[in-house]
Amino acid sequence: MADATAPDPSVAGASVKEPRPIAEQTKPHRPMTSRDLARALGVSQSMISRAFSSQASIAPAMRMQIMDAAAAAGYRPNVVARSLSTRRSNIVGIVMAGMTNPFYPELLERLTRALQEVGLQTLLFHAPPGEDVDGQLPLLMQYQVDAVIIASAPISSGMAQTWLATGRPAILFNRSVPGTDVTTVACDNVAGGAAVADLFARLGRKRIGFVGGRADTSTNADRERGFTDRLNALGLPLHAHTAGTDYGYEQGYAATLRIAPSKPDAIFYANDITALGGMDALRQELRLRVPEDVAVVGFDDIPMAAWPAYRLTTLRQPVEAMIAATVSYLTAHMESAAPPEIHVLPGQLIERASTGLTPPRTNRRRASSRSGHDPSSPA
Amino acid sequence: MADATAPDPSVAGASVKEPRPIAEQTKPHRPMTSRDLARALGVSQSMISRAFSSQASIAPAMRMQIMDAAAAAGYRPNVVARSLSTRRSNIVGIVMAGMTNPFYPELLERLTRALQEVGLQTLLFHAPPGEDVDGQLPLLMQYQVDAVIIASAPISSGMAQTWLATGRPAILFNRSVPGTDVTTVACDNVAGGAAVADLFARLGRKRIGFVGGRADTSTNADRERGFTDRLNALGLPLHAHTAGTDYGYEQGYAATLRIAPSKPDAIFYANDITALGGMDALRQELRLRVPEDVAVVGFDDIPMAAWPAYRLTTLRQPVEAMIAATVSYLTAHMESAAPPEIHVLPGQLIERASTGLTPPRTNRRRASSRSGHDPSSPA
DNA sequence: AGGCGTTTTGCATCCGGATGCAAGAACGTT
DNA sequence: AACGTTCTTGCATCCGGATGCAAAACGCCT
Structure with missing residues (x-):
């Protein structure tokens, strides 16, 4: 492991093939920036930025040209820089306490996927078992996540207020905290x-x-x-x-x-x-x-x-419905401060x-575990 | 399934209440910045920055004063801004393909915790089932994650090279791709x-x-x-x-x-x-x-x-050992480009x-599932 | 007190994009 | 052809911290 730090050329026996272009290998390979692309195309950096912003005013032809050049050159906007400017990270923090209950991994996967579909990524936090999430929230705030979803861990009402004061949505998933005005999505x-x-x-x-x-x-x-x-x-x-x-x-x-x-x-x-x-x-x-x-x-x-x-x-x-409620609440209230809502969905x-197999259902045609959606409509 | 999109308040069991103090909630509440703190203390912004950087040269007394004031005022450095400057996000991307195998949730939890202990956060990606992770990597690159851990999904060797060209470590966890020079941690x-x-x-x-x-x-x-x-x-x-x-x-x-x-x-x-x-x-x-x-x-x-x-x-x-190998590789090679390593640990x-209970072990004292560390040291 | 080496601070600038504003281009009207 | 609109584009600046460099402050010694 130490050999990589200083490959001593005098060491014999090591059949290390090293052309060693000392200048080459230390090339940090800085990725291309919008300014690089702009220069290459002879336009201003603003144009590159606008090309990637769907709501910006830019001539369609220009956008096409930029997108093509970007694809060719392998340029991709730096999300960190964008987050700094816009104050929006497009990242949602999810706090969980333990994966020993198989309900949660499945939930996590489906939730993550649902979030990805609306362009949100998932930053995962594990609350230490038996503790509340208060210790994790400051971290989440530092990471500028746009919202938190708290599943499987309690939160103190004081910390909840602190979070809500940031104007970002928080959702208690599958649990509620009586004294707190936090949006909740849960099964009935x-x-x-x-x-x-x-x-x-x-x-x-x-x-x-x-x-x-x-x-x-x-x-x-x-x-x-x-x-x-x-x-x-x-x-x-x-x-x-x-x-x-x-x-x-x-x-x-x-x-x-x-x-x-x-x-x-x-x-x-x-x-x-x-x-x-x-x-x-x-x-x-x-x-x-x-x-x-x-x-x-x-x-x-x-x-x-x-x-x-x-x-x-x-x-x-009703995991499907609970996730849908979560995602729609988040996307709806990401911009402006959100009034709390309580969603209680029927199981x-x-x-x-x-x-025992009871009379109501004589046909028991679900031999294997549920795959895909359940035909019987909840609601 | 369609009912979830628009939770109809008339549906029994689903309720929505909103107190809505319309004037209060629109306060944007911009968090305090290092410059705010600096002004309040009558020092330069650089000092605030240095106080939070363990390796910076700053008078101990000054650091104490700043830290105290920060704690009192509730100031916390903005990680996004820091990431932009330092080009290090302290975030590791983990790509998984499915949580149906309980091995993975447990792994994910322990891995996340181990990373948190060294100050790294986890950005979680789910590769669509049956696909490789190639589609996810550009996203990961955009998010400037410092490293990727790929568990439970194949990666093309071309994409692996593209990633490695960024100079950031990648680890294939519990799988290997023959034609590729990617660090691998796996059970034997x-x-x-x-x-x-x-x-x-x-x-x-x-x-x-x-x-x-x-x-x-x-x-x-x-x-x-x-x-x-x-x-x-x-x-x-x-x-x-x-x-x-x-x-x-x-x-x-x-x-x-x-x-x-x-x-x-x-x-x-x-x-x-x-x-x-x-x-x-x-x-x-x-x-x-x-x-x-x-x-x-x-x-x-x-x-x-x-x-x-x-x-x-x-x-x-040997999950414990595999995680240890992963984390130590990451922390060791986060800075400089990393030579690939292959870790194959014994199960x-x-x-x-x-x-059937065979002769070798007459004492079967592990009635409950394993808790704590495994006594056998896998070197 | 004067001189010199070390710390400690402040200044200026950079990281990579986003965006308000105004200049410039394109288009339509009378 | 002159003029008013509407679209595009460039400029300058900002987001919040990090950091190289030089000025300032401090400590020590003669």
């Missing part, structure tokens, strides 16, 4: 929880349990509230309950062993990955059958939920074998 | 494949099969080659073989059904996610037992491989129940 977790309660009632289950995710997240609280409120309304008591420590396979596994002694016949897990851990605990460790002994429901509809080994009934989040109950 | 896939062959031989399996991943990837080719070469050396014929179409759960499932008629008693899948699909096909669809009827081995050691439902024997990639066979 309360309604989702209620739908699960309805399902358990319909199935005639009596000893109903709930296994939570991270206790301090709004998703967890809302799902639980929707669930228990509806149960109460139906006159069904919540039989067993475990306050969650975190979303995760291990946590689901452990929590299930903890509530097993109360013999639940149905369990709602705060999300899919936790439910999968729960199913494994039920079957592998407790030797119980799903759904015969225990019906299991999760939340999110991650790809694995559809796998033959699990066939997990779950509440599918969809996907019934699979983990709750 | 050939040795890994060979280790699996050894394992099957040790288990006394005779009807051995291989299920490939994406045919045009170096990982797939190397794993297969290492595997079959060693089998040949051991005098074992490759009994069944399926050219892969792609890495993925579905592909593993389908490929397994395809080779099932040949009655293999051991199958090596080119990666874990494919192997999981294969196991589900074997057990759910073909009613075969693993490992009694068929021994199964994957590659990567994704978290799910350790789940009780699978307990998949696999070849763990580790993790034996689990999918091949």
Whole structure:
């Protein structure tokens, strides 16, 4: 590794072929600038700039000529310089806390792609696990990102205000912070929880349990509230309950062993990955059958939920719609300061074998996991 | 899907509220600049700049004073402006092709974190599935990223040269392109494949099969080659073989059904996610037992491989070491043009129940998935 | 106090494009 | 042909920090 710094010509044995044009190799190769191109074409630098700005006034013929020359010469505008002038970086910061839940990687990919389609790039930040994003925001501000999307990490309301004072949009994705005026895009977790309660009632289950995710997240609280409120309304008591420590396979596994002694016949897990851990605990460790002994429901509809080994009934989040809402909000409010909006989009109950195949859907033609879009229209 | 574009407020479940203090919100609030701070302190702008540059010559007392004032006033250097001057953005572009394989999200998270620790941010690009990254590189160049890490997508050798001509480092992560002089960091896939062959031989399996991943990837080719070469050396014929179409759960499932008629008693899948699909096909669809009827081995050691439902024997990639190699290469060669290096790091066979618990390791104390660092030091 | 070597500061300029303003060109009108 | 419009184009300057160079300040020694 050190040899590259000073290739000693006196060292023998090394069959290094080095023509060594000492002047050549140190050529930093500065990329061509708009002024270079301008000079070559005998026009002013402004013209180059205008040629690349769709809204500038420039003769079509001139633009063509410049674009052709640029393509030929390999000129590309320097985005950093442009950002400095325009104060717009066309970069969106995304803050995530962990990729252990497969819901997030998929979300990240689709979000990134959707942003790319409208010309926005993604600067990715990982909040240290268990912490809020306050520590990351100053960095994001330094990088002049045009907006932030905060998924899977809480933000303090003070820091939220600080960010909003910059006049740039912020979006809380799939979580909400009550005391804050921040735009939120989320699945209707309360309604989702209620739908699960309805399902358990319909199935005639009596000893109903709930296994939570991270206790301090709004998703967890809302799902639980929707669930228990509806149960109460139906006159069904919540039989067993475990306050969650975190979303995760291990946590689901452990929590299930903890509530097993109360013999639940149905369990709602705060999300899919936790439910999968729960199913494994039920079957592998407790030797119980799903759904015969225990019906299991999760939340999110991650790809694995559809796998033959699990066939997990779950509440599918309307990811497509959530992303669309996010992107359209961002593009609409990138210019001017944005009034906060709260978007709560309905999820969809996907019934699979983990709750038994129920009457409503006799045709179960989705053998493999969902590919492409779901034919059934949400809304 | 069309409903998301314009969230109709009349749709139940979707709500939009806006307090809208119309006068307040239009304040542009330009952030403070170094000149503002300088004026406030009665010093020159250069001093502010130097205070934030660790290598600049500035009186310690002055720096302290400036830093304090900056903290008090909330001043933070504008990274975009700095990038323009220094031609260094401190941003690394990472190109990925798909997050369906859980190996990649985890990698992305750890890589991002490791980069953050040395002051580098991550600009994330997704190559359209099935395409090479050539289309993305011009964008990356425009964004003046200091380096690229290409994981999970091929690059043409021409484009690689174009990139390298910029004098910025590029790293192919977990893949290699033969005809190109690009630095590569990868697991020793050939040795890994060979280790699996050894394992099957040790288990006394005779009807051995291989299920490939994406045919045009170096990982797939190397794993297969290492595997079959060693089998040949051991005098074992490759009994069944399926050219892969792609890495993925579905592909593993389908490929397994395809080779099932040949009655293999051991199958090596080119990666874990494919192997999981294969196991589900074997057990759910073909009613075969693993490992009694068929021994199964994957590659990567994704978290799910350790789940009780699978307990998949696999070849763990030395992710920690691969990331370390990547980061140290980047930091070392960010300044000057970099000679290409090839890092091939050894993986580790993790034996689990999918091949039967074999004598070598009686103590199986890794019940939960790996946490923390791997004890084996890969030098 | 005077002289000299070292630090510390300030000045001016640069990084690569964007853009308001006014000069210049092209076009239409009477 | 002269004049008013509308389009194009060039000029100058700005975006916010970094940095080479020289002036200024400081420390030390005789």
